[in-house]
Amino acid sequence: MNEYCIGVTGLNKYFGDHHAVRDFSLHIHKGEIHGFLGPNGSGKTTSIRMMCGLITPDSGTGYCLGKDIFRQRDEIKKCIGYMSQQFSMWGNLTIRENLLFMARLHNISQKAQSVDRILSELGLSSRQHQPAKTLSGGWKQRMALAACLVHQPQVLFLDEPTAGVDPHSRRDFWQILHQLSAQGISILVSTHYMDEAERCHRLAYLAYGDLLASGTAQSIIRQQNLTTLQIAGHGLSVLETQLRSSPGIEHTIIRGNVLNVTSRDKERLVASLSALVSEQHTISPVITSLEDAFSCLMISDANNKH
Numbered sequence: 001m002n003e004y005c006i007g008v009t010g011l012n013k014y015f016g017d018h019h020a021v022r023d024f025s026l027h028i029h030k031g032e033i034h035g036f037l038g039p040n041g042s043g044k045t046t047s048i049r050m051m052c053g054l055i056t057p058d059s060g061t062g063y064c065l066g067k068d069i070f071r072q073r074d075e076i077k078k079c080i081g082y083m084s085q086q087f088s089m090w091g092n093l094t095i096r097e098n099l100l101f102m103a104r105l106h107n108i109s110q111k112a113q114s115v116d117r118i119l120s121e122l123g124l125s126s127r128q129h130q131p132a133k134t135l136s137g138g139w140k141q142r143m144a145l146a147a148c149l150v151h152q153p154q155v156l157f158l159d160e161p162t163a164g165v166d167p168h169s170r171r172d173f174w175q176i177l178h179q180l181s182a183q184g185i186s187i188l189v190s191t192h193y194m195d196e197a198e199r200c201h202r203l204a205y206l207a208y209g210d211l212l213a214s215g216t217a218q219s220i221i222r223q224q225n226l227t228t229l230q231i232a233g234h235g236l237s238v239l240e241t242q243l244r245s246s247p248g249i250e251h252t253i254i255r256g257n258v259l260n261v262t263s264r265d266k267e268r269l270v271a272s273l274s275a276l277v278s279e280q281h282t283i284s285p286v287i288t289s290l291e292d293a294f295s296c297l298m299i300s301d302a303n304n305k306h
């Protein structure tokens with residue numbers, strides 16, 4: 001995985017007065033699954049669409065598969081697959097008919113063979129004659145992925161492909177993504193699911209137009225230099241409310257019967273806890289999760305801006 005398939009530097013995008021993406025820079029290796037995370041409206045879709053040539057950045061430089069994202073957008077579109085947030089297949093057509101239509105759009109010479117190959121690869125052969133509108137959410141997404149793959153793209157851009165899909169189908173979907181990655185296809189995928197983030201080779205975390213962190217899940221957690229303590233016992237909801245306004249506490253979350261409290265300042269964290277927890281509570285150190293690290297990133301970014 002040494003070759004870059006995408007490299008962008010200092011990309012900016014405005015929608016009217018709104019600065020939707022600020023100085024966005026990222027390099028993505030061939031065959032890598034790169035996750036995009038961040039709150040709603042943070043610029044994930046806009047960044048993805050700039051990198052794949054669907055919209056033109058207002059400034060910056062960038063290449064996708066060696067082609068300039070400003071000047072060679074039509075050529076980029078021929079080599080990539082893009083799955084948008086909206087399901088955009090024809091409901092009255094079968095899976096096979098939808099894929100044949102996509103093959104025609106891409107002007108593929110051996111349409112039937114290409115469609116057979118992709119149906120087989122994605123485990124859709126037995127359902128190929130089923131109308132798209134009768135498919136469940138998970139199968140619809142799998143068909144949409146198949147439609148992106150008919151013309152054998154080298155890069156896939158997937159915008160929240162598994163939103164609203166059940167965990168079992170999401171797992172199957174991600175198994176396919178890893179198979180595609182193993183074949184050398186690079187995948188950029190936006191998601192709000194932490195389990196999916198953990199399945200990516202590398203991640204980019206955006207908040208309100210800014211790229212706040214990028215790297216592997218482990219490196220992003222490590223860079224934040226956070227300490228998380230876990231409290232078990234009674235009255236966790238009241239304790240959480242008190243801790244939220246205590247000095248040095250950056251993030252709190254109740255997970256079932258335990259309360260996790262995270263901070264960059266270990267001494268102040270311990271001092272705040274000592275002032276509030278009782279003998280009935282037990283406290284133990286735990287590994288900071290990716291979700292906690294992202295929450296802390298977002299909170300400190302918001303504090304810095306205000």
Ligand SMILES: Nc1ncnc2c1ncn2[C@@H]1O[C@H](COP(=O)(O)OP(=O)(O)OP(=O)(O)O)[C@@H](O)[C@H]1O
Pocket residue numbers: 015018020038039040041042043044045046047
């Ligand atoms: N075509 C557009 N015209 C005007 N504003 C837009 C347009 N597209 C996006 N925006 C705005 O730009 C910002 C970033 O939007 P974007 O869709 O990239 O965020 P996102 O991180 O993908 O959000 P979500 O997780 O909700 O999909 C938002 O404030 C959005 O309202």
